[in-house]
Amino acid sequence: MKSTHSIGAISVAATLLMAGAAQAEKLTLYCSAQEDWCQLMARSFEEATGIDVDMTRKSSGETFAQIRAEASNPKGDVWWGGTGDPHLQAAEEGLTAEYISPMRGELHPWAISQAESAGNRTIGIYSGALGYGYNTDLMAANDLPEPSCWKDLLDPIYKGHVQMANPNSSGTAYTTLATIVQLFGEDEGFDFMKGLHANINQYTKSGSAPIKAAARGENTIGIVFMHDAVKQAVAGFPIKVVAPCEGTGYEIGSMSIVEGARNMDEAKAFYDWALSAEAQALALEVDAFQVMSNMAAPSSDLAPDMSALTLIDYDFAKYGSSDERKRLLQKWDEEVSTLPQ
């Protein structure tokens, strides 16, 4: 009696395990966009395909670090979102895989040129322009004039009111540095950074932290991507977004497949899906105001209109390369960050 019992139990357990083994389709997604967007992408992909998604959200720098650390034994399959530079660096180091998606025909040219500059190891999924935002209440309380250009920020009246991230730890801030260098030339650009340094109250670690601090009233002006500033304004904070008059640089949020991914088929399925108009339309549900790469994807009225901005011809290949990056960061470290404030 007892033995039949245990045999029964074993077969029940076995069936359960078989059932567990049957639904083996899964995908490990490294996500570097904002948390709720990541969640939504993961859940929607599960609904659309029935593939189980394991999603980790980390900043693009962290994810890049993780993919590099795991290079000899990859754990992730797809890396979605986050500024393009680390994606380009990963492509340069061969950490990500080549793939040409059938969805390419539907994409904006900038997304495809991003892919081509990296040997098709990455692709653009959204783009956003750099700018700054300020807290209108604090501006009024301190009787400060409203800035509209990059060079306005050098005015000593803004001393202690400007915040940007540290380019060493944030992709956003590195894009700022590279933009300024491309806009004004290297020497004048570094003079600009030195002048700005005098007005900076804190170099934050994370890229969007300055505008978040401004939203909470802990800081006045934050140099960030404009869509991040728009998001705070939409959330109800007294933030005004500025597109600098001299023109500005931009990022291309990218996506890559990890080289040697354990679930390569699922990774490609996600890749194609993420480039579709309906997947990109999800951005609006989570107040992500970037311009999406699929030409048919809807955009918000609140989003900064990329065609109305003066955009510089950002050299992603040059300023995304490890060497140039290291050189600029070292120069910034030595010549700017050590100055007294």
Next chain:
Amino acid sequence: MRKAANEQTTHPVLIFWIIAGWVGYFVLPWYGVEDGFFRLAWLFDGWPVDEDFAPAAFLIAQGEKLWLAPMLLPLIAPLAVIRRRKTDPLFSVVLILSGAIGFAWLIAQGFGIGIRGFNFDWLTALFGDLGDRQFGMGYGALIVASSFLFLLTQGIAARGAINGDVFVVSAIGGVIVIVGTFVFFPIAKMLIFAFIAEDGGYSANVFVSKFFDDRIWGLGCLSGARCGVAWNSFFLAICVATATTTLGLTFALVVTRSGFRYKRAVRALTVLPIITPPFVIGLALILLFGLSGIVTETVSAWFGTQPTRWLYGLPGIMIAQTLAYTPIAFLVLIGVVEGVSPSMEEAAQTLRADKWQTFRTVSLPLMRPGLANAFLLGFIESMADFGNPLVLGGNYDVLSTEIFFAIVGAQYDQGRAAVLAMVLLFFTLSAFYAQRRWLGKKSYTTVTGKGDSGVHPLMPNRLSWPVLTIAGVWGTFTLIVYGMIVYGSFVDLWGVNNTLTFKHYITAFSVGWTEHGLHWSGSAWDSFFTTIFIAATAAPLTAAVGLTTAYLLTRQTFRGKNAFEFGTMLSFAIPGTVIGVSYILAFNVPPIELTGTGIILVVSFIFRNMPVGVRAGIASMSQLDKSLDESSLTLGANSWYTFRKVILPLMRPAILAALVFSFVRAMTAISAVIFLVSAKYDMATSYIIGRVENNDYGLAIAYATTLIFVMLSVVASLQFLIGRTQIGRRTQFMTGR
């Protein structure tokens, strides 16, 4: 009786471990199963012949992974002596040899052959290219390793070590191996990383240039620029340790030597730092004193001053850490202040010293060890703190956050992280060493066996007013800060829309009904359940390892006991960020491949919190008279039986305390966790950090408040349970850490 037991020729424990070794070698998959440690899908997925899931024996039979073959011999050799007596020299020699050789080979092949064939160039040079590779070890390897270890310890016991006590020798061996694997190995691996140059080679120059970097040791702040992070951390830790010690002493004096009525309430406050998730205090301080904080705005409205960002930087971190760690100093000092013998103070007064003289020349000097202890604890805690500098740091960089950003930032410099971690480790270990060396030697004992029925005199007046004032002010401040935490969780959008709402709790913890039944739709449930699961798994293991170690330390004498003790307590002085960095460096590659699993979180908690279990165990075991064990042993029980039937039941309070404490600490940990969380295993604290980064203070604070109440109820039920399991006259089982 015992002699007779030694003469027996059947060795059930030995047979058990021999068979376990065979099971590990012939039945269980040798390599790690990718789906997860506890998933059994491999049973139906080609096992035992599929290469991914095959046991070692099947691999060899198929001509694969032949380097596993030599282990067969030490697995079989012990059979030869199974009928022999323990006292037979051959018995111990065979066991020691097979255990040691097997274990050594297992480790050597694990490190020698990795994911790209041979791990060392000289091996390739010697044997040529391997043309094969191996991944991380799995169940099979784990069981075989344990089997070798216990064969070895049984052999050592048979030679007569520790009276031939198999249980004690095995326990010592087991603790050494796991502490070695999960504390010393990762730290050593991290040290090696500090020497790796960019091209992958090893170079001392790289280390020197990174170590003597101006960003670490620069003294620019003396001339208006910025100082290196090492000095920042050091200065901060000194300030915080001084402040917490002073305040801790103040509160201890209020509780023991004043007419203050609500002493129990003061004691209750001490539980707060244990149950407060990190950086919550920082958030509350921002809501109070930030540029747009309530206090800042009120003050600027009244006095017309210009609001500033003074909070961000040294002042903010200092206030937050002082709030957080004062109760710890209090816990240490209350025992010491109470321990000062009233008779000595009475003697001084009888000799016509006035109250002030008595306090200054008798009571205070006797409290010195407690003060030093509290100071060093505050120093270590401040150095290791990660959450508060992260939120309030401003431009004041400290080591713990710099380590984090060296690893996760765009700069991604593992070598720099390793060097910074070494500097941090150097500071905390020096403090830890000083605490043990310096305090261990002097005797300040005033509690003797003799009855001491005196009563502590009240504080002298000139001391009592300042002490009561400071305690009152700081106590009120603490309450306001915690009040802010609760209040902040109900505010819609801080600073913009101050209406009260439940919306953050609803977002985080809503529960809905769907056709499948209950649906945990709140965004926080995933990380909440993971946290509870991981903490609940880690707690009993922590208690088991901690109490076993405590038993060995208090009840057994063996060679190298001091080193053993130092090694087991060491992880207390290793900051969480250092553990985090060293774990990802050490356990991301074979032979032990744990990153991305829940196991690595559990393991990190066990070794982070083990010293707490050890201390609780030591405290409680030193109260149990040794004659209890001796009588049990005299009556013929062996030490395992004695441990189980005599000591463990008497230690129930200590066990419970260790359980709850490690559970709660695992729930509030952040510094190590933030490196180790993964998609599947996201912890509450790292989720909260994510919310903070996203400017979602409401949700972050609501989640933290929920955690505080959950942990409060856990601690309260512990009090309730312990209240019922009191043993004899003992009423206090643990007053410090």
